[in-house]
Amino acid sequence: MVLLTFNIVNIDSETQKGFQISNDERLEITDANTKSVLRILDIHEVKASFFIEISIIEKLKNLIKAISAQGHEIAFYNKDSSASQIEVTKKITEEFLEKQIKGIRQKEFKIDENDLKMMGFNYISNIDHADILFPFKRLNRNSEITEENGISIVPESISPYSQLPYNDFVFQALPMKYYQNMVFETLKNDDFVLVYLDVWQFTDVKKYNFKVPFHRSFNCGKKMEDKLEAFLVWINEKEMATSRMKDYIF
Template identity: 30%
Template sequence: MVLLSFDIEEFDMPFEYGKTISFEDQISISRAGTIAILDILDKYEVKATFFCTVTFAENIPDLIKRITDTGHELASHGYYHSDFKPEHLLQSKQKLEELSGKEIIGYRMARMMPVDEKEIEKAGYTYNSSINPTYLPSRYNNFGISRTYFIKDNVLQLPASVSPLFRFPLFWLSFHNLPLAMYKTLANWTYKKDNYLNIYFHPWEFTDLDDFERFGFPGYVRKNTGAKMIQRMENLIVWLKAKKKYPFGTIQQFISTIPKK
């Protein structure tokens, strides 16, 4: 099963590059990107999982309704994107359930940072998808963690997909920078090995990020954003559906197919 997921959040990434951006712009940019994503998913009849912060959810009630009404899964991305306390695990779950009227069973930590699995279990989540099992300088050093799903502290751990053998990450940054044919080859290899693909993106990638003075993003971040990103995502979905005939689904749907041990 192909598991597309989107970390929808207040767009605070410019702060990492020494730029300031108003809260209103953070919301409006992520809102525009989320609409673009939903339009693509509707067009190709694909279901996906949206990991949402409470802060963003409170500012887009119409899109939260659209996400749940059209059969996508809503999961927690924390209360805020740039602040975390252990109590936010339960608080974000409860608030998202209040806002959506749906049970929230999944969690993903902002920026795929480590999170205490015992606290995840205590907050009542079924699964955690906060692991990028690869090595990226100054960000991840997770070669010692399983490349595929496993159970820890009674919580299903669903790492982001990386290729077999050398663990090349298939996350958003790779999708922007690799030639699309190469990305497809790695994705297909990974799917055939694991029988699923878990890849994640963000709404701001589907907006134009080329303004260096405004956002401060290096070329490898802003490459293939906006209209180019929409085109590439549509190309990938069509290829996976038509050529490979791989099914798409939410993470909740996927874990219901995992045999109980």
């Protein structure tokens, strides 16, 4: 099973000297990038899970409704929000979507599992920091979903062969043929592969004059759209099963 997920977070890179970009413009870029992803998913009839950064949910209501209307899962991405902020936003989001928010993803800033369970979350999908050296720092990980205090803990996937994690950086950097082989081989060993991408990766960083390190700007923008398209074509050709996270876990 391939669990395809996207983190909707505004690009926070600085701009080149002499250029400025407002928070509203960053939000517009996020909106446009997400719509490009939705278009590609729709063409290939693949459903995914979208983890929206909590602080921008109120400003993206129409986009979130569109994501949900296309049959994708809405979940939360906690960048640095407090437990009280998460709880309030969860109630507001569930009211305007008329659906329960079951999942949350965290990275550096993590809320206690018991608190998340009390808020009504059913699963946690924590991820780690990814940079150019990160894939080589961890060589072992349990790839099984566990349950702690009544909440499911979904680990990041890692290839048992190459030892590379299935994070946003690896998808962006690896040749697609190698990445496809990695997924194919991993599914022979594990029940699922959890893939996550950031919607900021679909930004034309040169167009907006963002200062992004070369290893992170490589294959950004249209090239990321092409890679995602190639990946979904391959998934369908191989008749691989895909699922939203909440459906797979429950």
